[in-house]
Amino acid sequence: MHTPAELRYSTDHEWVRMEGALARVGISDFAQDALGDVVYVELPEVGLEVSANSAFAEIESTKSVSDVFAPVSGEVLEGNKTLEDQPELVNEDPYGEGWICVIRPNDSSEFENLMDAEGYESFVAEESSE
Numbered sequence: 001m002h003t004p005a006e007l008r009y010s011t012d013h014e015w016v017r018m019e020g021a022l023a024r025v026g027i028s029d030f031a032q033d034a035l036g037d038v039v040y041v042e043l044p045e046v047g048l049e050v051s052a053n054s055a056f057a058e059i060e061s062t063k064s065v066s067d068v069f070a071p072v073s074g075e076v077l078e079g080n081k082t083l084e085d086q087p088e089l090v091n092e093d094p095y096g097e098g099w100i101c102v103i104r105p106n107d108s109s110e111f112e113n114l115m116d117a118e119g120y121e122s123f124v125a126e127e128s129s130e
Contacts, residue, residue, distance in 0.1 A: 002029045003121050004095050008114035010071040011123065012053070015095065016111055019102075023072055023111065026099040027059065027090065030124050035061040038090040043079030044101050050076060052110050057100055059090060071114055074105040 007015045013031035017024045032038065040060040050056045055067035056076070079101045083089060089098040105111060115123060 001033070001121070001124065002095070003117040005117045007095065008071070008111055008116060009120035009123075010053075010069065010114055012069040012071070014069060014071045014100075016071045016114060017095075018111060021104065022077065023074070023103045023105050024099050025071060025101050025103060026094055027068060028120070029094050031066075032091050032094045032098070035059060035066060035091075036063040037061055038087045041080075041083040041087045041090060041100070043081070043083065044076045046076055046079060048076045050074060050103065059087075068100055070103065072103060072105045072110040073107060074103040076101050077104050078102040 007017050009015050009028060013028045015026055015028050038059055038061050042058040044056045050070035050073060052070055052073045054070055056070045057068035059066050059068060080099050
């Protein structure tokens with residue numbers, strides 16, 4: 001499992017990369033692996049106000065349909081339109097070209113409260129052993 005140290009992670013397996021005042025969001029390598037082959041991504045609408053921990057997008061794989069949860073509250077500024085034609089990028093490059101959306105966070109402290117890479121790896125190990 002690849003877990004970039006510069007990102008923060010939610011208990012729902014989303015990652016956040018702060019880019020100035022904006023948050024780029026995707027799903028973790030662990031999550032994409034658990035989903036299997038991604039065949040469709042329903043992106044959140046631009047302008048949508050999301051609340052942390054609420055479902056705001058969907059990913060459909062050959063195994064199931066899963067919600068994507070907002071790791072931070074704010075306004076969706078952009079969705080990754082490339083995923084409409086290439087949903088497999090979520091599997092191939094979850095921390096790069098497979099990102100889901102960009103959010104303008106309402107409260108920067110929400111980012112600080114997310115897990116760092118080490119904490120996320122421990123969380124996944126604990127969750128996997130249950």
